[in-house]
Amino acid sequence: MFDWLQHFADWLIYSVFGIGADTHLGTALNFFVFDTLKILILLFFIVFIMGIVNAYFPIERLKDYLNKKKLYGLEYFFASIFGAITPFCSCSSVPLFIGFVQGGIPLGVTFAFLITSPLVNEVAVAMFLGMFGAKATLIYALSGILLGSLGGWLLGKLKLEHLLSDWVKEILENKMQQAEFQGEKRTFRDRLPEITRGAWDIVKGVLLYVIIGIAIGAAMHGYVPENFFNQYLGGGQWWTVPLSVLVAVPMYANAAGIVPIIQVFVAKGVPLGTAIAFMMATVGLSIPEATLLKKVMSLKLIAIFFGVVTLCIILSGYLFNLIL
Amino acid sequence: MSKTIKILGTGCPKCQSLTGVVTDVVSENNIDATIEKVEDIMEIMKYNVMTTPALVIDDVITIKGRVPSKEEVLDLLS
Numbered sequence: 001m002f003d004w005l006q007h008f009a010d011w012l013i014y015s016v017f018g019i020g021a022d023t024h025l026g027t028a029l030n031f032f033v034f035d036t037l038k039i040l041i042l043l044f045f046i047v048f049i050m051g052i053v054n055a056y057f058p059i060e061r062l063k064d065y066l067n068k069k070k071l072y073g074l075e076y077f078f079a080s081i082f083g084a085i086t087p088f089c090s091c092s093s094v095p096l097f098i099g100f101v102q103g104g105i106p107l108g109v110t111f112a113f114l115i116t117s118p119l120v121n122e123v124a125v126a127m128f129l130g131m132f133g134a135k136a137t138l139i140y141a142l143s144g145i146l147l148g149s150l151g152g153w154l155l156g157k158l159k160l161e162h163l164l165s166d167w168v169k170e171i172l173e174n175k176m177q178q179a180e181f182q183g184e185k186r187t188f189r190d191r192l193p194e195i196t197r198g199a200w201d202i203v204k205g206v207l208l209y210v211i212i213g214i215a216i217g218a219a220m221h222g223y224v225p226e227n228f229f230n231q232y233l234g235g236g237q238w239w240t241v242p243l244s245v246l247v248a249v250p251m252y253a254n255a256a257g258i259v260p261i262i263q264v265f266v267a268k269g270v271p272l273g274t275a276i277a278f279m280m281a282t283v284g285l286s287i288p289e290a291t292l293l294k295k296v297m298s299l300k301l302i303a304i305f306f307g308v309v310t311l312c313i314i315l316s317g318y319l320f321n322l323i324l
Numbered sequence: 325m326s327k328t329i330k331i332l333g334t335g336c337p338k339c340q341s342l343t344g345v346v347t348d349v350v351s352e353n354n355i356d357a358t359i360e361k362v363e364d365i366m367e368i369m370k371y372n373v374m375t376t377p378a379l380v381i382d383d384v385i386t387i388k389g390r391v392p393s394k395e396e397v398l399d400l401l402s
Binding site for chain 2: 058059060063092094095096098099100102167171193194197198201205292295296
């Protein structure tokens with residue numbers, strides 16, 4: 001599918017710039033040009049498709065669905081899927097959280113949504129698809145959704161409602177009658193320019209991260225010896241998964257910047273499961289997110305939330321290393 | 325009659341670009357309106373919006389969760 005792009009990169013670097021294919025610089029530059037263009041194309045298409053999906057399934061409708069249907073335990077799974085298809089913006093997480101609990105959706109189900117939303121987002125999916133291929137992307141997305149469901153269910157079982165901020169509890173006590181969602185009545189043709197523009201905006205927004213991430217990745221690719229990490233991290237030492245997750249939790253990196261670097265780690269011998277766990281901890285949990293959530297939850301609740309999710313990520317890292 | 329425009333958002337990049345679009349439309353077309361930014365989350369939740377930024381014109385929510393084009397804002401204001 002991307003053969004033509006590889007030909008273009010070969011032509012540009014080896015013929016136009018005249019840098020040999022057998023030099024470190026040549027392969028690194030080739031890798032950089034090919035990957036950057038491929039990722040940007042994939043990113044644009046995926047964001048565009050997600051934009052169309054979202055135009056038809058706005059979050060209010062998803063919320064109504066969760067609220068009205070009897071789902072017999074599957075509500076955690078559905079909330080998690082909805083989290084995956086909704087575009088994530090960290091500043092929307094607080095209003096979403098309040099909107100969910102206010103609308104009568106159980107705290108655990110809300111958590112399922114909140115866990116998956118940053119974990120499986122359009123940028124992460126596009127980057128994964130570009131760097132690891134379809135199979136690894138599917139594994140990443142599915143495990144993100146399952147992890148969100150499991151984490152939400154666990155948090156729901158812990159009965160943590162009393163740990164919400166006082167003003168949120170107040171909202172819960174006098175549940176306001178909310179207006180039903182009125183869909184915007186606009187045709188597909190009206191929406192198309194706006195969806196295209198939205199996709200461009202996202203691509204432009206992460207462009208710098210993609211370039212920096214791929215540049216670092218390309219440099220490492222050319223200069224780090226094969227199997228370099230094998231000696232230290234590849235032997236399946238039990239502590240590598242928890243260590244990489246714990247290092248990643250406070251870190252905040254855009255999925256666009258982190259995936260190309262992770263790809264190099266994997267290429268040089270880090271097990272894919274450890275890498276996925278690292279990635280999930282980086283994009284899923286962060287200090288900025290904790291600061292935002294501070295407005296609606298007590299510190300204790302944030303700590304429990306982060307703890308449960310961290311534990312789930314570590315477990316899934318082990319699981320991946322076993323089955324992959 | 326002067327319109328009251330409120331922009332609901334906690335200060336993310338999208339909220340800032342919505343503010344930019346609205347300010348431009350108002351000044352370019354000499355619309356008689358006051359623009360108010362609502363950044364306090366407790367205030368925002370009173371409007372029952374789940375996605376920010378949101379645009380409120382004379383206490384009616386007209387747009388939520390996205391940044392509209394200038395033409396669309398002009399339509400809404402006139």
